Amino acid sequence: MSNPIVIIPMQAAQMAAFLDENRHVNSSHVRFEKGAPVLYYRQEEGYEVKTLTRALAIFMLLAGIAVWTVPGLSRADEQSPDSAAQFIALNIGKADCMLLLWEDQAFLIDAGYEQTYAALKTMLSQYGVAHLNGVFLTHCHKDHYGGLLSLAQSGLPIDAWYAAEIYYDVKPGQHPAAVAAASRGTPVTWLKAGDVVSAGSTGSFTVLGPTSVNDANENNNSLVLRFSCPQGSILLTGDMKEDEEYDLLRANAFSPTDVLKVGHHGDNKATTLNMLRAVQPKAALILTSTQEEIDTPARSTLSRLSATGCAIYVSQEAHDAWQVTLRNGVPEVTDVYWHDVPLRAENISLKIDLKDDLLTIRNDGANPLQLKDCILYSSRGDDMLTLPDASVPAGGTFTVGSRSTKGSSDYQWSGKKIWHQKKYDMAILYDAFGRPLARTDNGMPE
Numbered sequence: 001m002s003n004p005i006v007i008i009p010m011q012a013a014q015m016a017a018f019l020d021e022n023r024h025v026n027s028s029h030v031r032f033e034k035g036a037p038v039l040y041y042r043q044e045e046g047y048e049v050k051t052l053t054r055a056l057a058i059f060m061l062l063a064g065i066a067v068w069t070v071p072g073l074s075r076a077d078e079q080s081p082d083s084a085a086q087f088i089a090l091n092i093g094k095a096d097c098m099l100l101l102w103e104d105q106a107f108l109i110d111a112g113y114e115q116t117y118a119a120l121k122t123m124l125s126q127y128g129v130a131h132l133n134g135v136f137l138t139h140c141h142k143d144h145y146g147g148l149l150s151l152a153q154s155g156l157p158i159d160a161w162y163a164a165e166i167y168y169d170v171k172p173g174q175h176p177a178a179v180a181a182a183s184r185g186t187p188v189t190w191l192k193a194g195d196v197v198s199a200g201s202t203g204s205f206t207v208l209g210p211t212s213v214n215d216a217n218e219n220n221n222s223l224v225l226r227f228s229c230p231q232g233s234i235l236l237t238g239d240m241k242e243d244e245e246y247d248l249l250r251a252n253a254f255s256p257t258d259v260l261k262v263g264h265h266g267d268n269k270a271t272t273l274n275m276l277r278a279v280q281p282k283a284a285l286i287l288t289s290t291q292e293e294i295d296t297p298a299r300s301t302l303s304r305l306s307a308t309g310c311a312i313y314v315s316q317e318a319h320d321a322w323q324v325t326l327r328n329g330v331p332e333v334t335d336v337y338w339h340d341v342p343l344r345a346e347n348i349s350l351k352i353d354l355k356d357d358l359l360t361i362r363n364d365g366a367n368p369l370q371l372k373d374c375i376l377y378s379s380r381g382d383d384m385l386t387l388p389d390a391s392v393p394a395g396g397t398f399t400v401g402s403r404s405t406k407g408s409s410d411y412q413w414s415g416k417k418i419w420h421q422k423k424y425d426m427a428i429l430y431d432a433f434g435r436p437l438a439r440t441d442n443g444m445p446e
């Protein structure tokens, strides 16, 4: 099911020799980083892992080079890759989208923003997922359900759609999981605390919460799931905050769990010490971007997590995603670089000129920024603009105007006005793979 990536830095001459000896790997797997070639190789379907690892081992021995691999492959000779559970959390800003692979099963937990759907799609293809056994929506906020409809419309076979039967502030007929499932004529399976969803023959998701409706904050109606299999356990919390944590503590719902997906993007009003004492995670994943929400991950949350002695991984620090390989209760966490995905652009900034309704993209990085399929997002109107096939050279700029822009611009948004003149409006630029590159706002108070 999982197709691990091997990442090997080597000298140019070694690379040439390696490619010559290993015909299954070709030059499309080679990228240059800081002038040195790096091999990104994905174990293709039907390819024998043993042959690959042996070839690599012999080569490494001969060349004496440093090699590191995504966990799972280095021990592929001893164990089948299916024997570990894999959990992947995308770097898509302050939003949740995760994939869980166990036995021959694949489950998606939340779908990120609509504008980060490309990342979801890429993740599924990177891991060879051609069929989802289930899609869970934790709660009705668009940083979790945004990609659901596109996923439903993609035609990918999906066996079941799951959501909490408790939710709040959703107009009749507009529950995002129900809308997505209905678009392909499927019902939603509504879950309540105590329900169990099986994952293969030996794994399962147990629903811990919500236990009561919270009509002040939908975050506290998050579907809280504990995945468990013979290799370990993962606690999935959605955007649960103190109130729901308190409910679940009172219900004695928490138990020691190997991996914690931290609640509400690492916000300080979540992940209480009492909860951590009950869960005792070994690794904690926080899915957020400080660029998007300056208070996350909160320093207090980080120190509470550190105090429990667990390792902390924040999605914004991963290149494309964090991959957790869970074996014998031990989580190994790796920074994932996707095959065939360009490296993330660095040093990109945005500026809004409100008076002229003009946004400037500035590239202070070392390489040109390719804009094709990048998405420019405006939070106020929840608007998105897909950028044209253009390139912003290193040190260069690219401007996006509207019909209100008086001067010239490199590209025009079709609307009359893009940026709100009086109320807070945030701009985020996402690359073609859904990773946020830069953000700014219009200078109005939040």
Ligand SMILES: [Zn+2]
Residues within 6 Å of the ligand: 094, 095, 096, 141, 143, 144, 239, 264, 265
């Ligand atoms: Zn959220």
